[in-house]
Amino acid sequence: MGKEIYHAKEDPKYQSPYVDLEEDRERTLPDGTTLPYRYVHGGFGGTNVKFILCFPEKGEFKGRFYQYLSPFPGPDEELASVDKQGEDDIIAFCLKNGAYFVESNMGSKAMFGPDPEPERVYQSSAAVAEYSRTKAMEYYGCTRPYGYVYGGSGGGYKTMACIENTDAWDGALPYVIGSPVSLPNTIMLHVQGQRCLRRVFGKIVDALDAGGSGNMYEGLTENEAAMLREITDMGFPPEAWFLEAAGQIDDGSLQVLMPLIKMGDPGYFEDFWKVSGYLGTDPESSAVKDRLQFEGIVKSVHGPGSETDENAVDGRNDVNDAWQKMMTDGNGAWIELEEVPHGDLYLKGVNIISKQKLIMAGVIITCVGLFINFIAGSNMTLLMIGALLQNAGAVPISMLASLLIVDCAEYNEWKGMRRMEGTLGSVNGFASKVGGSLGTAFVGIMIGLAGYDASAAVMPDSALLMIRLLYSLIPLALYVVVFIAMGFYKVEKDMPQILKDNEEKRAAYLAEHPETENK
Template sequence: MAESKQAHMELAIQVDGYTVTDSAFGNPYIDRDEWRDTPYPHRNIHGGFAGCDTRFTFYYPPAADYKSRMFQPIEGAHAGHEDAFDGLMGKMLGGLPMIVRLGGYMVESNSGHIGDSLDAKVGPDPTVYGHRASVETARFSKYVAAQVYGEAPEYAYVWGGSGGGRRSPLCLEYGAGVYDGALPFMGGGPIDEHGTTDRIRSEQPVHFGCMFNVQRLLGDDIKLVIDAMRPGGSANPFVGLNSHQREELNSLYRLGYPRGDEFMISEPMGQIWLWTSISDMLQEEDAEYFANFWTKPGYVGFDNPEYVQDDLINCRVRVRKVITVGELLQSPAFAGSEYARAKPMAMMMAARGADFPLAVQLEGMDDGYLLGTGVKVLTGEAAGRQLYCTSFAEDVLFCDGRNEANLLRFTGVKPGDEVQVDNRAFLAFCYYYRHHVSDDPANDFLRLDGVPIYPQHDMPLQSPLMGVAYSGQYDGKLLWIHHTHDASLWPPQGVIYRRAVELAQGEQGLSENFCLRWTQNAEHVPPAFLPSSPDRATPTWLVDYLPHIEQGLADLVDWVETDKKPAATNYQFVDGRIVLPDSAAERMGVQPVVTITANGSSRVEVERTGSVSFELHAAVPPNAGSIVSIEWDWLGQGQFEEAENLQRAKDELHITKRHSFDKPGTYYVTAKVISHREGDLNATFRRLSNLASVRVVVAE
């Protein structure tokens, strides 16, 4: 590797010959150029464009690994970091090692801004943050690649999930001549004419309020809903709920929340971050709604105060202790399960240092509902800073906020400082969806004869960091991947871009340039990064989708470079949900299809030591490869300790197994089936999985 390093680093990069295409950006500069051996040997180049906040990192592996391709991942959420895929996000979604396997170098941009703050030069221009900063970065990376490898890449691909799925299609739409293909996953948003420069008005954040409301109203009753919708449950989620709980849960399903993912209603993950980032903006731009909610007929806060009064908090209290990232991750005092929700964020914030202040312990707080509550610093060095609670454990609040507050959190806050804790805005947001109804058919239940049931306000503007609306107009190929169990970008968001392409390019363009795949039983992040229920581990009902993304990128490469179109998934969109065909031959796509029964049913009750017969059927869609592994988890704890010893890969399998249980309890027996495109039993990557479970109740 020493020879590769020497050859790779012998020429200094020249930037003077590059002329920016986009006048929003000054001349490029490089402030770091060094060899790194991890996570894969590469030349690491960092820099930016003069006069603005756009920063970039280029990752160039040795020439032997380069197959004349560029891959640019777009960070999720609001972006703001040029090294996200060099850390935890790379582990979750694929970083440089995956790009090397695909024959490319990797490009990252901070999407034109640092953290959650707007660039002072360009202000609230959504085109810069949505695509222009990424496109100019990609152009410059090609200029540098020509010096590193002796030639610029022949092909270029842009991809990303969540906020990256929001913005990566924009890069293809507005980066003509820069990119050849795009792979957004878990994206979504509105459609407008190509060339728009307006900030988007999106309903997805609006609908999150309904999810938060269901969590708030149901409390422990959410366990009834989870049980009903699990394998072997009643499939009736409304049993045992009062009328208002039923009403709000029904609204949530009608808006598109995925059936079978009810556990995540009680674990709001990244959605609560979005509230913290837009709350101030909503209250500024839609102040009338937040006032009317408490003072006007037609709004719950005025008409039915009993629905919110027990949860109200509005008090002035003191800070007892400021808690750092290092303390949260390392101190035994924060090892309890009540802090589990905050750990993933703390790991992502670890790059800011172990001393970065992420949370506060407060004294003298009123009882009430803490999630989403506002925390405003009133005294001390940080006076005036507005934050919002993303998770909590008793009197410890973890918070985030907009712009500078996102970067600073509790920096400068000291014990004894006073804060105002006020959740009135969040409680109003819980019913926001009723009063911001779009023309999407999913909202028809909130209208009668076209007339909205509740008083209406304009759909709120979203952060300029989310870019502009989709147009569906682009040169190149686009493979969209969406997940059936995504609690952050619900299934209805997965069908929007198809309509945009059809409107912009017609049936022929839709057929030639667009493909949609569904990944069944996948969430917004891989199960390893999600909490588990005490009686059922998350990996027994959710799959890791990273192999599906890598296979998708490989298929996108084949589509662009050899005109081999990827296999799409057949589906129906019915009553706010995605319905997939039962058989692999009908469903198509690339994921194996799995079913399992226990004594012929989805639920069985047996005496202790009683034997249960399990029947598994699994099949792979045509031309999608073969089954290479079957793994069993008999206790539903995510261990998958027993594996079938397959002597050769198969397209379809029928297996009958018997198993006995020697302890009473409820077990979600799960079979996970893994396929591989080449049928390689020993393959390490692109192992595509799906699973199915049954419920076994063992008597005392």
């Protein structure tokens, strides 16, 4: 028994086409020229099917059309290509090559989820193709146009379903098929390489670049070389590391594939860390060293920044970005934690700013404010701006300085010394009081040396200059010293290991001396 071919023209569901918009439009090309075309939007009565047809001018038509199938159908997917520009403008490509463009929403009510009628995709697409021919023959007065359907990733599967089950097209081009052979293996291996090789991208690129040794394994550790060799053997081109080093390649669609991976082998995600033989059970493996587990306290929660336009058309409909529709858009929402781990962490989508960097940023802001104070002269607006920046920069400095004392105490314990939080805090407080006293005395001495006379009717220029310097460049110079000093603060990057080791020491001590636990 032969395969039953679907004939869209005979399907009673698609006998009531309609057009709700038909008008002349223009597309602007990268060189600034315009491309006129006839735009048609419509659908089929009694169904959810909607479509667009974009016809080139009558003198440009060459008797064919291209119908694009996006990876995911959707309620308004027929409009996804309308606003494309440049090399992504597939409508312009069709028009310039004498073809009219066809796209539909494939009859879908929703972007994702199972469809009780999976055949709807190729049936509705075939119905749109056949109706487009009717409109083309009316518009151009031509014979039956040739039609070609194409799509990538999920659209590639849909393209194969269309050409195998219907007679609506004369050719098809499925591409970048998301088969189990390629997905998720290629993406997972690539992301593994990003993690394991992130510290040596520069070495790899230098070796491959002009004048390099040509040996991209040179200078790599045994594990790094093995990882690079495995990725290369899987077909990842070495030249792509230039893009990696420039930060132009990300994790791709792995985020949306993870639920499917977990469904395929749910036990793996626990076995990897517990069953002997997996890298997750080797304490010296990069997987264990990069694994991040910690308990934290949520300090603040920040909601979305602005409301999204529910009526906006989502133009992400090609192989590279259609999967992003499956991700939830936080729209600027974020959370802040009281404490976060530091060091050489492998994290994506998370911003961790260390105490050291926050203090150094505060110093920079303060220095900018102080410099504005110097150049402001008698300009009150500039003086106010300088004061605001100076005070804003002082916030992280004053707030985080005490936390550095805690870091120092942890470091002391790690080195086998007394923690000395009380002593460190007392010294800090004493130094602040002494510094404040000496600073006040320094101000009086300097303006005195500059010729300041409180009883003088006119203050000498030297005194005025010294006053300006005392609230601008002189404290700025001291803050530069603070900035340089903070650059040598290296304890924080080792703090996760320090805290872990200290906790293990305490636990071991309590195990040997249980009587001290509540003391």
